[in-house]
Amino acid sequence: MSIGEDLEGFQLQLEIFRRKYLQMLDPNEIDFPMEWFIKLPATQQWIYDHMFNPEKIKTLPYPDYAFRILKRLLYILEAAMKDPEEDEISDDLANCFAQLLTRKAKDGLELIQEKRPVTYTAPVLSGDPPTVTILEAPNLLTSNGDTGNRTWDAALFLATFLSTDGRHFVQDKSILELGAGLGFVSVLCGKHLGARHVLVTDASEGVLYTAQQNARLNGIDDIVNTSVLEWGTQDVDRVYHNGDEAVSYDLLLGSDMLYQPRDFPALMSTLHDLFSHNPKLQMLISSAVRREETLDSFLHCCRKNFFHVERVLIDPLPEKEQLGFFHSTFYEIHIYLITKQRRLMTNGREFLDLMLGDHEDTGGPKTCVSETSD
Numbered sequence: 001m002s003i004g005e006d007l008e009g010f011q012l013q014l015e016i017f018r019r020k021y022l023q024m025l026d027p028n029e030i031d032f033p034m035e036w037f038i039k040l041p042a043t044q045q046w047i048y049d050h051m052f053n054p055e056k057i058k059t060l061p062y063p064d065y066a067f068r069i070l071k072r073l074l075y076i077l078e079a080a081m082k083d084p085e086e087d088e089i090s091d092d093l094a095n096c097f098a099q100l101l102t103r104k105a106k107d108g109l110e111l112i113q114e115k116r117p118v119t120y121t122a123p124v125l126s127g128d129p130p131t132v133t134i135l136e137a138p139n140l141l142t143s144n145g146d147t148g149n150r151t152w153d154a155a156l157f158l159a160t161f162l163s164t165d166g167r168h169f170v171q172d173k174s175i176l177e178l179g180a181g182l183g184f185v186s187v188l189c190g191k192h193l194g195a196r197h198v199l200v201t202d203a204s205e206g207v208l209y210t211a212q213q214n215a216r217l218n219g220i221d222d223i224v225n226t227s228v229l230e231w232g233t234q235d236v237d238r239v240y241h242n243g244d245e246a247v248s249y250d251l252l253l254g255s256d257m258l259y260q261p262r263d264f265p266a267l268m269s270t271l272h273d274l275f276s277h278n279p280k281l282q283m284l285i286s287s288a289v290r291r292e293e294t295l296d297s298f299l300h301c302c303r304k305n306f307f308h309v310e311r312v313l314i315d316p317l318p319e320k321e322q323l324g325f326f327h328s329t330f331y332e333i334h335i336y337l338i339t340k341q342r343r344l345m346t347n348g349r350e351f352l353d354l355m356l357g358d359h360e361d362t363g364g365p366k367t368c369v370s371e372t373s374d
């Protein structure tokens, strides 16, 4: 390998370091650049400009996290300083650390409620890769059981698919996301993947309030709207109007929403309503397989309700090889395409459905008693 190729490898490592930092991954999951490379004045300047300089970065990670990363970085830098004549820690990094050190401590409640900007970078290697910044309050999870206040691995995996092989599902489409939480996937579709219009829905008004903030933060609140939609209720009637305008949808999205089998009959009822407005509707649903029985129970409900379900075959990259939208591979994540009509492949053969109903669809949602308890 030539020195040039070597350097390219280290620059890539530096860029991945930056992306993981902006996504606020646990510091233990972040590989710090090599000592000899990190101590170069140009590398230190790059790190300051691209990771810590408030004048250059619109949405920096919250100070406690920045402090932890910078502390570790300075520790590595100090260890790398072998020649006092030549080696030097950059003033910018040292001053930034001093400022973070004197930051005001927050009380417990403030820390729980604080919304922190998390920036997700698409897994592409272009000079200016697409990013989405989402305000998240992950500590609210434990305080009131609201699962929607952070972005889950299934959403990141779906985003990876939509930004690569699955772009055609989104381009020029009108989209509704169910159980969307803070709206990461919706915002990505509106900001970078060419969606015409996106409606972010969820049962929780609280997460939708933040989802609307997120649309604004990413400069796309003209095409991304929010609406409360609790599955199995009449909320669904509201989604067909945007002010005076009638709206129809081409694509439904959902991620990490299949964890409570007792909710599946209500979900089926909402899907039935949405598909009866447009039988050509498609749905992509992404789910971490925490319990196989739960997923089986969902597929059983789909079969009962005459939905065709195909698994989208996409190989997840091991964590160390991911370039962006970093997600855990601890659980398998499956993506399914759900339709009402059989689709024809270009050569005229039908797609093989994973799940086919035994009878003709006679309309109306069918009760599906979940096969597992939660």
Ligand SMILES: C[S@@+](CC[C@H](N)C(=O)[O-])C[C@H]1O[C@@H](n2cnc3c(N)ncnc32)[C@H](O)[C@@H]1O
Pocket (backbone or CB within 6 Å): 147, 148, 149, 150, 151, 152, 153, 154, 155, 178, 179, 180, 181, 182, 184, 201, 202, 203, 204, 207, 229, 230, 231, 254, 255, 256, 257, 263, 266
């Ligand atoms: C685990 S979070 C997933 C959030 C987001 N889709 C993601 O993957 O990052 C599940 C979301 O589904 C919503 N949800 C749960 N049950 C629901 C229901 N019956 N109707 C509508 N939304 C529901 C929750 O409020 C929460 O925001």
